[in-house]
Amino acid sequence: MWPAVQQVAAAVATTRLPLLATLRTSAEGGGVEIDDDAYRALLSAVLAACSQDEAARQVVTALDVELARDCVSELAALAGPSGIDVLASAHFFSSAPAEDEIVSVLERMETQGAQVAKVAVMPASQDDVARLLRVAVRARGRLQVPVIAIAMGEDGVISRLAGGVFGSALTFATAGATASAPGQLPVAQVRSAMEELEASEERASAWSGSALEGR
Numbered sequence: 256m257w258p259a260v261q262q263v264a265a266a267v268a269t270t271r272l273p274l275l276a277t278l279r280t281s282a283e284g285g286g287v288e289i290d291d292d293a294y295r296a297l298l299s300a301v302l303a304a305c306s307q308d309e310a311a312r313q314v315v316t317a318l319d320v321e322l323a324r325d326c327v328s329e330l331a332a333l334a335g336p337s338g339i340d341v342l343a344s345a346h347f348f349s350s351a352p353a354e355d356e357i358v359s360v361l362e363r364m365e366t367q368g369a370q371v372a373k374v375a376v377m378p379a380s381q382d383d384v385a386r387l388l389r390v391a392v393r394a395r396g397r398l399q400v401p402v403i404a405i406a407m408g409e410d411g412v413i414s415r416l417a418g419g420v421f422g423s424a425l426t427f428a429t430a431g432a433t434a435s436a437p438g439q440l441p442v443a444q445v446r447s448a449m450e451e452l453e454a455s456e457e458r459a460s461a462w463s464g465s466a467l468e469g470r
């Protein structure tokens with residue numbers, strides 16, 4: 256197993272948490288400068304390591320593959336036999352694309368074999384955030400695979416806390432002090448907001464149930 260994978264394996268082994276292995280490149284908000292061939296080779300090597308080494312396989316639950324790198328289909332085919340899911344991702348930092356365009360990006364991810372489709376956009380306004388939440392609602396109705404829709408930055412915080420209400424399958428939070436994207440909040444804060452939302456939904460549902468019975 257590679258030393259870096261070993262370190263991650265040791266860190267997560269005791270938690271039994273699923274791991275989404277991610278190489279976030281600079282073009283998509285991360286810190287890694289890498290060309291397409293090297294990107295594809297590196298992710299393929301992670302999958303090969305997982306298929307040859309049961310300990311590595313136990314660590315990696317899913318692999319993030321950036322759609323723009325044009326290798327989602329290839330890596331999804333490689334990942335299939337080891338049962339590792341491919342989460343295709345696209346990040347839009349400079350402007351939020353039109354609603355139809357974001358939906359079609361998510362559809363392309365599914366068509367290319369991803370098991371999860373994710374977009375993150377940097378909103379310039381509350382209108383962009385509302386559009387992103389609408390994308391989640393539409394994509395949930397159209398795609399077979401789970402969809403993740405995140406609006407970054409301060410305006411987008413609501414999408415990180417309440418995206419699930421609109422059909423977004425998961426959210427991202429910080430485990431330590433450093434956020435890997437603007438707008439990420441500490442996991443404890445996100446968990447408590449989500450629990451509060453869920454409890455409110457249950458209260459509302461119980462209220463509607465008793466109101467109907469009272470008719």
Ligand SMILES: O=C1C[C@@](O)(C(=O)O)C[C@@H](O)[C@@H]1O
Binds near residue numbers: 277346427436
């Ligand atoms: O995929 C994600 C989610 C993310 O884009 C976010 O907005 O929280 C941040 C990225 O670092 C991470 O890899």
